[in-house]
Structure formats: C-alpha cells, structure tokens
Amino acid sequence: MTPPKLRWRPATVVAGALLVLAGGLGAAWLFATSAQTVPVLTATSTIERGAVIEASDLARVEVRPDPLLRALPGQDLNQVVGQRAALDIAAGSVVTADAVTGDLVPPEGESVVWVPLATGAEHLVVGDAVRVVVTPANQEAGEAPVFQEGRVAMFSTDPATGQSTIGVQLPHGQAVELAAGLAGATVSVVLDSREQ
Numbered sequence: 020m021t022p023p024k025l026r027w028r029p030a031t032v033v034a035g036a037l038l039v040l041a042g043g044l045g046a047a048w049l050f051a052t053s054a055q056t057v058p059v060l061t062a063t064s065t066i067e068r069g070a071v072i073e074a075s076d077l078a079r080v081e082v083r084p085d086p087l088l089r090a091l092p093g094q095d096l097n098q099v100v101g102q103r104a105a106l107d108i109a110a111g112s113v114v115t116a117d118a119v120t121g122d123l124v125p126p127e128g129e130s131v132v133w134v135p136l137a138t139g140a141e142h143l144v145v146g147d148a149v150r151v152v153v154t155p156a157n158q159e160a161g162e163a164p165v166f167q168e169g170r171v172a173m174f175s176t177d178p179a180t181g182q183s184t185i186g187v188q189l190p191h192g193q194a195v196e197l198a199a200g201l202a203g204a205t206v207s208v209v210l211d212s213r214e215q
Contacts, residue, residue: 056081058093060114066104068145069173069186074100077114089115105145107174130194131172131186134206140174140183147171148211151187153200166209167197 058079066076077100079093090113091099105120125131134151143149152166169189176183185208189197 055083057084059090060093060096060099062108062110062112062114065110066108067174067176068104068106070104072099072102072104072119082113088113089117091116091119125172125188128191129188130191131188132169132194132197132201133175133184134187134197134201134208136183136185136206136208139208140176140185143171143174143185143208143210145171145173147213149185149187150209150211151197152207152209153197154205154207155200156203156205165200167193169193169197 059082060077061080063076063078066072074096077096079096082090099114099119102119102121104118106118108114108118132151148168148170150166150168152164154164167187167189169187171185172188173186174183175186187197187208
C-alpha cells in the first residue's frame, strides 16, 4: 500500500509565513515601546512640605511612561524651581504634579507659628484645619482652655532630636498671641474635620 501524496498548498504556506512575520513584528514593536523612556524630575534630597524647591533639589532621570504616575516632565525643571513642596518628597522619588504648589506661605495678612509636637505630626497634612490648645503651667483647675484656630502650612523635623514641629498659619494678631502663649506651656493640637 502506497502512502497518500501530500499536496502542496501555496496559499496555506503564504498565510503561515505572514502569521510568523506579523508575530515577529508585533513582538519587536512591543519591545521597542516598552524600552522607550521619557525624562522626568526626581528629588536629589528629601524636600519637606512647605520648603522652597531649589535647582539642587532636582534631577532629570529617564523612566518608562506611566499615565498613573503624573510625573513632572524633565523640561519643567525651571518652572518647578522656586515653587513649594505641597507634601514631603523623599529623596530619589519622582516629583509629581500634586507634590508642587505655587502658593506663597504665608499669604499677606497671615503668619506661621511653629508649634512643637511630641506625637501626632505624622497624621497631619498641609491644609488641615487645627486648633492649638495652650495650657499655661499656672492655669487653675476649671479655667477654660485657650486656643487658636489655624491651618497646617508646613512641617519640620529636627534631625538631631527627632522633634517634630508644625507650622500653623493664622492671622497676624492671633499668631502673636499663640507665639506668646507657647513659652512654658503644654501644647496640644486638635485636628478638625477634613470635610468642607
């Protein structure tokens, strides 16, 4: 018994070759697009919330595009210098649009008073409405607490002691009262609702 003859079908061979070629081109295109990078801004050192951003704080690096990241493009470096950090920017991290603000702190008619905190600073963010309660050492029992209302404007941490301090923004007159009352007093910060 003789084996059946195989028929050569040119159309099938051509279709197979085209499929292989299309697969190869698709893989090459995917590799090329995944390897493409764009220049973005990163922080060369930690930039604390409220700090003015300087040219030495920033560097341009190449990364793969990610629409969820909202990274500031490298060509925006000159526009970012002189603005303020809207939140803490860790060294080596990508600088995003949310991390930078052009708002001047404090604005005209207001001041920032630095308030030391033993705990809780990590739960606050710039813009939080707070009440700073000042309890003098000689306050008598039953006496109503003295407080000033303001907004968190910036943060600072002493690298030597680890002491956290928040900058509370409030009108000039209230700022003077608060600053005068802080000496020798116990200070507590009350976070008010974040709902507007």
